[in-house]
Amino acid sequence: MKEHDIGELERIDAGALAGRVLVVDDTPFNRQLLTRLLVKIGHQPLEAADGRAALALLRDPATGPVDVILLDIVMPEMDGYETLAALKADEALRDIPVIVISGVDELDSVVRCIAMGAADYLPKTVDPAILRARIAASLGQKRLRDQERALLETIDRQRAQLARFLSPQVAALVSSPDGEAMLAGHRREITAMFCDLRNFTTFSETAEPEEVLGFLRLYHATLGALVVAHEGTLEHFAGDGIMVFFNDPVLQEDHAHRSVQLALDIREKFKGISAEWRRRGHVLEVGIGIATGYATMGRIGFEGRYDYGGVGNAIIMASRLSGEAVAGQILLAARTYAAIDEALAEPVGERRLKGFSRPIPVYAARSKGPDASARAAASGPIT
Amino acid sequence: MTDPIDAAVFAALVEMTGGEIDFVDELVDTYLEDGRNQLDAMRAAVAAEDDRSLGRAAHSLKSGSLNVGAMGLGELCRALEEAARSGSVPDASERVAAIDAGFDGARRELLAEREHRAPR
Numbered sequence: 011m012k013e014h015d016i017g018e019l020e021r022i023d024a025g026a027l028a029g030r031v032l033v034v035d036d037t038p039f040n041r042q043l044l045t046r047l048l049v050k051i052g053h054q055p056l057e058a059a060d061g062r063a064a065l066a067l068l069r070d071p072a073t074g075p076v077d078v079i080l081l082d083i084v085m086p087e088m089d090g091y092e093t094l095a096a097l098k099a100d101e102a103l104r105d106i107p108v109i110v111i112s113g114v115d116e117l118d119s120v121v122r123c124i125a126m127g128a129a130d131y132l133p134k135t136v137d138p139a140i141l142r143a144r145i146a147a148s149l150g151q152k153r154l155r156d157q158e159r160a161l162l163e164t165i166d167r168q169r170a171q172l173a174r175f176l177s178p179q180v181a182a183l184v185s186s187p188d189g190e191a192m193l194a195g196h197r198r199e200i201t202a203m204f205c206d207l208r209n210f211t212t213f214s215e216t217a218e219p220e221e222v223l224g225f226l227r228l229y230h231a232t233l234g235a236l237v238v239a240h241e242g243t244l245e246h247f248a249g250d251g252i253m254v255f256f257n258d259p260v261l262q263e264d265h266a267h268r269s270v271q272l273a274l275d276i277r278e279k280f281k282g283i284s285a286e287w288r289r290r291g292h293v294l295e296v297g298i299g300i301a302t303g304y305a306t307m308g309r310i311g312f313e314g315r316y317d318y319g320g321v322g323n324a325i326i327m328a329s330r331l332s333g334e335a336v337a338g339q340i341l342l343a344a345r346t347y348a349a350i351d352e353a354l355a356e357p358v359g360e361r362r363l364k365g366f367s368r369p370i371p372v373y374a375a376r377s378k379g380p381d382a383s384a385r386a387a388a389s390g391p392i393t
Numbered sequence: 394m395t396d397p398i399d400a401a402v403f404a405a406l407v408e409m410t411g412g413e414i415d416f417v418d419e420l421v422d423t424y425l426e427d428g429r430n431q432l433d434a435m436r437a438a439v440a441a442e443d444d445r446s447l448g449r450a451a452h453s454l455k456s457g458s459l460n461v462g463a464m465g466l467g468e469l470c471r472a473l474e475e476a477a478r479s480g481s482v483p484d485a486s487e488r489v490a491a492i493d494a495g496f497d498g499a500r501r502e503l504l505a506e507r508e509h510r511a512p513r
Contacts, residue, residue: 036453038423038427039420039423039424039457039460040456040460042423043420046420047409047410050411084452113459134459134460136409138409
């Protein structure tokens with residue numbers, strides 16, 4: 011029945027992983043036998059006489075980590091099934107492999123335990139070779155799971171840190187499985203929105219530097235929150251200019267609509283800020299340009315300093331349209347206008363833009379979008 | 394049900410401990426002490442007509458018995474455990490008496506084995 015003695019086994023896998031093994035069995039004979047065998051094969055045993063005692067021990071911070079649990083099925087005071095269910099329901103304990111100890115006449119119980127999440131089983135008339143092999147296998151599994159957990163925690167931490175430097179979408183992309191291919195470059199239809207300030211140069215020349223920095227902080231905080239709320243991908247902040255993409259890296263079917271909604275919200279939010287600064291003697295207004303088209307998106311830059319960005323006509327056009335916009339104006343290119351509810355904008359003629367050989371038709375977002383009229387209607391009857 | 398203790402199974406237990414006879418003696422002492430407790434529990438369960446406790450005690454004595462080589466006793470325990478689980482054990486006191494006798498026989502043989510090798 012038993013083919014190996016302990017001495018032989020020790021020679022076979024000297025240096026195998028040692029672990030802390032909890033023996034849960036109500037029969038003193040079994041506990042004594044198992045704990046002694048565990049010591050002999052290099053593990054550190056702990057004991058509990060039933061499920062309740064085992065859970066109390068496992069949840070006691072003084073116990074320290076347990077690597078494997080050997081669990082008897084028939085026990086008074088919380089049997090093996092109840093104990094297994096409680097272990098699997100406990101976030102902190104569910105990853106500890108459970109080896110069920112079973113008599114030969116209890117094999118259907120073993121099946122039930124494995125269905126409930128037990129890792130393996132061990133016959134009651136225990137063969138040290140089998141004990142050693144099963145514990146080693148479960149320990150290996152546990153180590154892997156621990157490493158996996160630590161790795162996932164590291165990734166989460168890094169992602170959180172990255173998100174402070176990159177837009178959340180790009181931070182998620184960097185740590186995603188297909189991130190490398192996406193960063194290497196891909197072509198996609200996007201909507202680009204460029205926003206900057208009229209008179210910012212004059213303002214920065216006439217205002218105190220502290221005022222300029224204070225204003226920029228407020229401006230960036232206001233726009234940053236709106237970009238996140240509309241799930242845009244912030245490409246960069248450069249002084250008073252910001253570039254936001256939609257439909258990349260996260261796909262958004264309504265990218266043109268989203269960008270216009272973001273622009274309308276920026277304009278609305280900025281009204282208050284603008285009025286505040288006007289009282290201080292500075293005229294500051296936003297101008298926004300939006301264009302839709304294909305662009306090559308990905309990692310742009312050089313070794314040591316890369317940005318996530320894009321190259322394409324739509325991006326240049328958004329920037330040029332922003333330059334064309336007068337105070338508080340939101341200018342759209344034709345493809346953006348075509349993709350949104352036409353009530354949101356109206357044609358404002360053709361413009362010659364630097365770098366574009368022919369004049370292009372331009373549209374301006376209406377000052378009262380459907381949202382604004384809905385709000386007006388809700389606030390009371392218009393007389 | 395010839396020998397109370399199956400010599401081959403007992404030898405396997407000794408082998409399992411790596412031939413540490415002191416450990417074997419400790420295990421046998423634990424078995425005998427716990428066995429007495431389980432028999433007390435069985436008698437109490439019969440008096441109280443508590444099948445659940447009866448089955449649990451039989452289960453407990455069974456696993457130790459099979460490990461020390463008391464195969465016949467283990468089988469009596471297994472049968473009682475099963476009967477108790479099914480709900481009614483009309484002959485409970487006869488079964489417990491048989492287990493008591495089986496345990497006594499096993500105990501004598503285990504202690505005799507120890508006596509026998511003591512002078513070595």
